[in-house]
Amino acid sequence: xxxxxxxxxxxxPAEALLQARSGPVVVLNRNNPDAxxxxxxxxxxxxxxxxxxxxxxxxxxxxxxxxVRAAHVAEMDVARFIAHLGRLGIAAIRLTAEETHADxxxxxxxxxxxxxxxxxxxxxxxx
Numbered sequence: 001x002x003x004x005x006x007x008x009x010x011x012x013p014a015e016a017l018l019q020a021r022s023g024p025v026v027v028l029n030r031n032n033p034d035a036x037x038x039x040x041x042x043x044x045x046x047x048x049x050x051x052x053x054x055x056x057x058x059x060x061x062x063x064x065x066x067x068v069r070a071a072h073v074a075e076m077d078v079a080r081f082i083a084h085l086g087r088l089g090i091a092a093i094r095l096t097a098e099e100t101h102a103d104x105x106x107x108x109x110x111x112x113x114x115x116x117x118x119x120x121x122x123x124x125x126x127x
Contacts, residue, residue: 003028053084061090 002019003026009016019025021039028034040046046055056074059065065073071081082092095103 001026005029006034056081057085057088057090060085067092 001024002016002022004016004019006027006029009027016025016027016037017039020037021041023039023042025037026033026035027037046052053074053076056065056070056072056076059073060067060070067081068078071078074081074084076084085092
């Protein structure tokens with residue numbers, strides 16, 4: 001087990017992370033234990049079935065990771081991660097009502113501009 005002060009962690013976080021790979025690191029705040037850093041690779045924790053997906057899902061759900069970064073943590077492509085979220089009832093895209101209306105307006109404008117011009121029929125000659 002290792003210990004690091006808050007200022008030591010602030011000045012050299014890479015060292016604390018390196019130490020956490022070999023065992024827990026206690027973070028001391030004014031000489032009082034305040035937190036513990038634990039390396040996730042220790043003991044193969046991340047290799048256990050479902051752990052990466054569960055970690056990525058929780059971090060995405062809580063707004064800590066973007067969709068793409070969460071998919072990377074889960075070791076899934078984005079489409080597969082979106083399907084995974086859907087099975088859990090977690091929205092992959094979170095928009096406010098205002099953002100949703102703006103997107104729908106943009107879609108409507110795009111659809112209108114994408115339509116082919118109306119076909120004008122010429123009058124048929126009378127014989």
